[in-house]
Amino acid sequence: MAGTPRIGDAPAIEVERLDFAYDGPLVLEDVTFTVAPRQFVSVVGPNGGGKTTLLKLMLGLLRPTRGRVRIFGRPPAEVRRLLGYVPQHAQFDPQFPVTATDVVLMGRLGLGRGLGPAARGDRAAAQRALAEVGLSEYGRRPLATLSGGQRQRVLIARALAADPALLLLDEPTASLDLVVQGDFFDLLHRLNERMTVLLVSHDVGFVSQHVQTAICVSRRVELHATSALNGRAISALYGEPVRYVHHQHGTHE
Numbered sequence: 001m002a003g004t005p006r007i008g009d010a011p012a013i014e015v016e017r018l019d020f021a022y023d024g025p026l027v028l029e030d031v032t033f034t035v036a037p038r039q040f041v042s043v044v045g046p047n048g049g050g051k052t053t054l055l056k057l058m059l060g061l062l063r064p065t066r067g068r069v070r071i072f073g074r075p076p077a078e079v080r081r082l083l084g085y086v087p088q089h090a091q092f093d094p095q096f097p098v099t100a101t102d103v104v105l106m107g108r109l110g111l112g113r114g115l116g117p118a119a120r121g122d123r124a125a126a127q128r129a130l131a132e133v134g135l136s137e138y139g140r141r142p143l144a145t146l147s148g149g150q151r152q153r154v155l156i157a158r159a160l161a162a163d164p165a166l167l168l169l170d171e172p173t174a175s176l177d178l179v180v181q182g183d184f185f186d187l188l189h190r191l192n193e194r195m196t197v198l199l200v201s202h203d204v205g206f207v208s209q210h211v212q213t214a215i216c217v218s219r220r221v222e223l224h225a226t227s228a229l230n231g232r233a234i235s236a237l238y239g240e241p242v243r244y245v246h247h248q249h250g251t252h253e
């Protein structure tokens with residue numbers, strides 16, 4: 001079994017002079033930014049602005065047209081074991097008899113074991129991950145019987161099962177109500193004590209009270225301290241007047 005890549009002192013994410021296009025105009029142009037280890041940052045911007053594309057480049061699912069992406073100082077493909085990913089939508093058949101533990105164990109695939117029953121160490125890691133997201137008692141429950149917020153926590157547990165150093169989440173709160181969102185961000189803050197957390201979100205007003213830095217994406221990229229985000233800055237990002245609403249549900253240092 002291959003050893004876990006070493007992190008060292010390199011930035012968690014380093015993007016340098018990156019361009020990207022699919023088969024037409026540039027989706028991302030001359031993108032340069034750095035995220036330090038154990039930062040909590042959000043990627044914000046209009047639909048079609050390049051947010052999910054940027055996330056896929058960090059995951060190594062896409063390759064830049066120009067420039068480079070480094071995760072802990074190395075190409076994403078070399079450090080995938082350090083990455084945890086929570087997708088925006090998890091497609092599953094509600095008739096398929098998969099339990100919460102079954103889903104979390106998927107996060108252990110590719111860590112050295114082959115096909116067949118999960119090893120004792122894998123099951124222990126899955127139970128630790130479920131406990132960390134507050135679902136210790138739900139491991140044997142069918143995924144289809146869980147609420148939307150609980151399913152989202154199962155997906156985070158799946159990402160945590162491999163013990164990542166960088167957690168990437170794509171619109172993780174899109175289908176959650178405000179109360180559940182608050183609990184969800186409490187969980188992310190706890191995880192941020194030991195890992196870098198980056199999430200894509202459309203709700204700038206809500207995430208601004210939680211994250212330290214906003215990576216504003218609209219083909220080009222600018223970094224802003226969330227304390228500096230205001231109606232004028234958001235209107236410039238989205239290209240039209242936008243009402244900026246700040247949701248006050250408590251503060252985090």
